[in-house]
Amino acid sequence: MIQLFKICKSYGTNKALDDINLRMRKGEFVFITGPSGAGKTTILRIIFGTTRPTSGQVLIDGINLSRISRLKLDLLRRKIGFVFQDFKLLNSKTIFQNVALALEVTGERPAITRKKTHQAIKAVGLSGKEQAFPLELSGGEQQRVAIARAIINEPMLLIADEPTGNLDPDITKEIMVLFRSVNMRGTTMVIATHNRELLRDTGQRIIALDKGRVIEERTG
Amino acid sequence: MIIRLWIYFFKSAISNILNNSLIHLISMGTITISMLLFGAFMLLSMNLNNWIKQWGESLSMSVYLKDGADEKAKKEIESAIKKIKGAEIKGFITNEQAMINLKEGLGEQAGLLEGLEDIALPASYEIIFKDRSDNSIDPKLIKNSLEKMKGVDEVQYSQQWIERVEGVMDMSRVVGLAIGGLLCMAVLFITVNTIKLTIYSRRDEIEIYKLMGATDWFVKIPFLIEGAVQGLLSGVAAVLILILTYSVISLKTIDLFGLPVIDISFLSIQSCILLIFLSLTLCVAGGFVSIGRFFRS
Numbered sequence: 001m002i003q004l005f006k007i008c009k010s011y012g013t014n015k016a017l018d019d020i021n022l023r024m025r026k027g028e029f030v031f032i033t034g035p036s037g038a039g040k041t042t043i044l045r046i047i048f049g050t051t052r053p054t055s056g057q058v059l060i061d062g063i064n065l066s067r068i069s070r071l072k073l074d075l076l077r078r079k080i081g082f083v084f085q086d087f088k089l090l091n092s093k094t095i096f097q098n099v100a101l102a103l104e105v106t107g108e109r110p111a112i113t114r115k116k117t118h119q120a121i122k123a124v125g126l127s128g129k130e131q132a133f134p135l136e137l138s139g140g141e142q143q144r145v146a147i148a149r150a151i152i153n154e155p156m157l158l159i160a161d162e163p164t165g166n167l168d169p170d171i172t173k174e175i176m177v178l179f180r181s182v183n184m185r186g187t188t189m190v191i192a193t194h195n196r197e198l199l200r201d202t203g204q205r206i207i208a209l210d211k212g213r214v215i216e217e218r219t220g
Numbered sequence: 221m222i223i224r225l226w227i228y229f230f231k232s233a234i235s236n237i238l239n240n241s242l243i244h245l246i247s248m249g250t251i252t253i254s255m256l257l258f259g260a261f262m263l264l265s266m267n268l269n270n271w272i273k274q275w276g277e278s279l280s281m282s283v284y285l286k287d288g289a290d291e292k293a294k295k296e297i298e299s300a301i302k303k304i305k306g307a308e309i310k311g312f313i314t315n316e317q318a319m320i321n322l323k324e325g326l327g328e329q330a331g332l333l334e335g336l337e338d339i340a341l342p343a344s345y346e347i348i349f350k351d352r353s354d355n356s357i358d359p360k361l362i363k364n365s366l367e368k369m370k371g372v373d374e375v376q377y378s379q380q381w382i383e384r385v386e387g388v389m390d391m392s393r394v395v396g397l398a399i400g401g402l403l404c405m406a407v408l409f410i411t412v413n414t415i416k417l418t419i420y421s422r423r424d425e426i427e428i429y430k431l432m433g434a435t436d437w438f439v440k441i442p443f444l445i446e447g448a449v450q451g452l453l454s455g456v457a458a459v460l461i462l463i464l465t466y467s468v469i470s471l472k473t474i475d476l477f478g479l480p481v482i483d484i485s486f487l488s489i490q491s492c493i494l495l496i497f498l499s500l501t502l503c504v505a506g507g508f509v510s511i512g513r514f515f516r517s
Contacts, residue, residue, distance in 0.1 A: 050431070071435055078433035088428050092239075105434035107225050149432075 001026040001157065001188050002047060007056035009042050009212075016042045017053070018212040024205075026156075029180070029189045031199055034209035040192035043209070044159050047190065048082055049073045061156060078106055081150030081187075083160035087142045089134040089149075095121065096130040099149045106153070120148040124178060140171035147175070151182050158182060160191045164198060172198065225438075233445035240418050244446075247414035248454045251407050255458035255499045258403045262491060263462065265396045267484050269389055279349055279359060280310070281377040283366055284342040293371030300369060301347055306357055310346040318343065342373055404502060411450065411506025415443055419514050426514075436515060444507040451503025455496035462487070 007020040017039045024030050032040050045051035046058055049065050058065040063076060081102075089098050099120055103113040121130055124144035134142050143163060150158055160179070164172040176198065183189045193199070199206055208216035237244050283297065301307055313321065318341035323330040349357060363375040419426070429439050466486050487495070 048431075074430070074433050074435045076433075077431065082431060088424075088431065090425055090428060101428070102432045104228065105429060105432045105438055107228075109224065 001028070001061060002190070003057075003059040004043075004046070005057040005059075007043075007046060007053045007058065009039075009046065009051065010054045015212050017046075020056070020212075020214060022207065022214070024188060024190065026188055027183070027186055029183045029202075029204040030191070031202070031204060031206045032190065032192045032209060033194060033196075033199060033206055034215075035194060037211075038209040039212040040194075040209060041161055042212075044082075044161050044190065044192050047157075048080060048159055049077065078102075078153055079156050081153065081155040081158040083143070083146050083150050083158070083163045085162040085165045087134070087146045089142060089145055091134050094131050094133055095126065095137070095145050098134065098145055099152055102149050102152050116152055120152040121145075123151070123181075124148045125174075139166050140168070140174070143167060143171075143175060144178070147178055147182075151187070154185075155187055157188045157190070160189070162193055162195075163191060164193065164195060169197070229441045229445055232442040233449065236418065236422070236442060237446055237449060240421065243414060243417055243421075244450060247410060248450050248457070250410050251450060251454035251499065251503065252457045252461070254403050254407045254410070255455055255495060256461055258400060258407075258498070259458050259462045259487065259495050261396065261399055261403070262495070263466070263487055265392060266487065266491075268392060270485070279377055281307075281347040281349070281359065281362070281375060283345040283347065283375050284373045285344060286371055286373040287340060287342065289343070289371035293369075297345065297366070297369055297371060300366065301345060304347075304357075304362055306349045307347050307362075308349075310348050313344050313346060315340045315343050404498070407499065407502040408506050408509070411447055411503045412510045414450070415447055415507050415510040416514070418446065419443060419510060423514075440511045440515070443511045444504055447503040447505075447507030448500055451500035452496065454503070455499030458499065459492045459495055 002022070002024040004020050004022040007017055008015070009017040020039075020043065022043075032043060034040055042051060046053050046065075047060065049058075049060075049068075052066070060076065060080075063072075065073070068076065090101070093101070096117055100113050100117040103116060108116075118127075118130070121127060124147050126141060126144055126148065129137065129141070134145065137145065143166075147160075147163075150160075158179070163179075164175055167175065172195070179189055179191065203219065206216075206218050207214060208218075283301070285294070285297070289297075298309065301309055319333075322341060323333060326332065349359075359377045363377060366372050366375045426439050463486070
C-alpha cells in the first residue's frame with residue numbers, strides 16, 4: 001500500500017528526514033512515534049503529497065507521487081483521509097457542512113452526500129449536533145468531526161497527525177476505539193504520535209524515528 | 221454531474237459575495253464609477269465626432285467667375301448651383317466687394333494694396349451646403365462639374381479645413397483609446413485586488429478544500445463567477461446611471477457659434493451591451509489573474 005524508498009527531506013541545511021525506507025501493507029495499523037522534530041509530520045505530509053521529498057520515491061497503492069500530475073494527486077487525495085492535530089475545520093460552517101465538504105468536492109449527488117454525512121456523524125457519536133458550529137464543541141468532539149470528514153469517503157488510507165495531542169485520556173481512548181473500527185473495515189491506518197500511553201499493548205506495528213531516521217521497528 | 225457542479229459553483233459564489241458583501245460593494249462601486257467614466261467618455265466621444273463631422277460637412281464653396289463673364293453665363297451658373305442638392309447661394313460677391321473684403325481682411329496692412337486698385341479681384345458666388353447628412357454630396361465632383369461651365373474660372377472649397385477636422389477626429393480617437401485603455405487597466409487592477417482580498421480572507425478554506433481532494437478548477441470557478449457577477453452588475457449599473465443622467469441633465473440639443481443644431485444622441489444598444497460585456501470581461505480577467513497568482517504562490 002505505502003512504499004518509501006530512500007526518502008530524504010531537507011529544509012535549508014536542516015535534514016528533516018534521512019534515508020527513510022518503509023513499507024506498509026494494505027489494512028495495516030501503523031504508529032509512527034518519536035520526539036518533537038523527529039520527522040513524523042514530514043513523513044505523513046510526504047505520504048499525503050503535500051510535501052515533496054528532496055530525494056527518494058513514494059508509492060501509494062502503486063502510484064509514484066513524484067511522477068503524478070497535480071490533478072491526479074487531487075483525485076488520489078479523495079481516497080486518503082487525513083486527520084490533523086489542529087482539526088482543520090471551517091468555523092463558519094456547521095458540523096454537517098464540514099463533514100459533507102469531503103463529498104461535495106467530488107461532485108457527489110446531494111441526496112447521497114446528505115445520507116453519508118448523517119451516517120459518518122452518527123459513526124463518530126455526534127448525532128444531534130449536525131447544526132452546531134465547531135467552536136460550540138469540545139476539543140474531543142471537534143476531533144470526531146475531523147474523523148467523520150476523513151472516513152466519509154471510505155478511504156483506503158487514513159493518516160492522523162497527533163490525533164489525540166490535545167485530548168484528555170478518556171477521550172483519547174474513545175478516539176482510538178473509533179480508529180480501530182475504521183481499520184477493521186479495511187482502511188490502512190498511519191498514526192503519528194508521541195503519546196507513549198497510546199502505544200502500550202496495542203499489538204500494532206510501531207516505527208520509531210529520531211532526528212529524521214528510523215531507529216526502531218517493533219510491535220507494541 | 222456537470223450541472224450539479226455548476227449549481228454548486230453558483231451557490232458558492234453567491235454565498236461568498238453575500239459573506240464578503242462590504243468588500244464586494246466597495247469594489248462594485250469603484251468598478252461602476254470606472255465604467256461610468258468609460259461610458260461617459262464613449263458618449264462624449266461619439267457626440268463630439270458626430271458634431272465635428274457635421275460641422276466639417278457644412279462646408280462652403282466659392283465659385284470664382286472669369287473676368288467679363290456676362291449675365292447669361294451668370295444666370296446659367298446660378299441655375300446650375302440651385303440644382304445641386306443641399307446647395308444654397310449665400311451671396312454674390314462683386315469685384316468691388318471682393319476688394320473691400322480683402323482690405324478688411326488685411327486690416328492695418330491694407331496699405332499694401334495702395335496703387336493696386338486697378339487689379340480686379342474675381343467676382344464669386346458663395347455657396348453653403350447645409351444638409352449633408354446622407355453623404356451623397358461629393359464636393360470634388362461639384363467642383364469639376366462647375367469648372368467646366370462657361371464663365372467659371374475656378375471653384376474652391378474648404379478641403380484644407382476638412383483635413384484639419386479629420387486630424388482633430390483622429391487625435392480625439394487616439395486620446396479616447398488612451399483614456400479607455402487606462403480606465404480598463406484601472407478596472408482590471410480593482411478586480412484583481414478585490415478578488416485577491418477575498419481569496420486571502422478564505423485561504424484556510426481553500427487549503428482545506430485542496431486537502432479534501434478538490435481540483436484547482438473546483439476552487440477557481442466560484443472566484444471567477446464572483447468576478448463575472450461583479451462585472452455584470454457594475455456594467456449594468458454604469459449603463460443605468462448613464463441613461464438616468466442623460467435623461468435628467470442632457471440638453472439634448474446644442475446650438476453653438478451659429479453652427480448647425482445637433483442632437484445629442486445616447487449610446488446605441490450595441491454600445492451599451494459592449495460596455496456591460498467589457499466590464500464583465502475585465503472582471504473575469506481580473507479573477508483569472510488573482511486566482512492564478514494565488515495558486516502559483
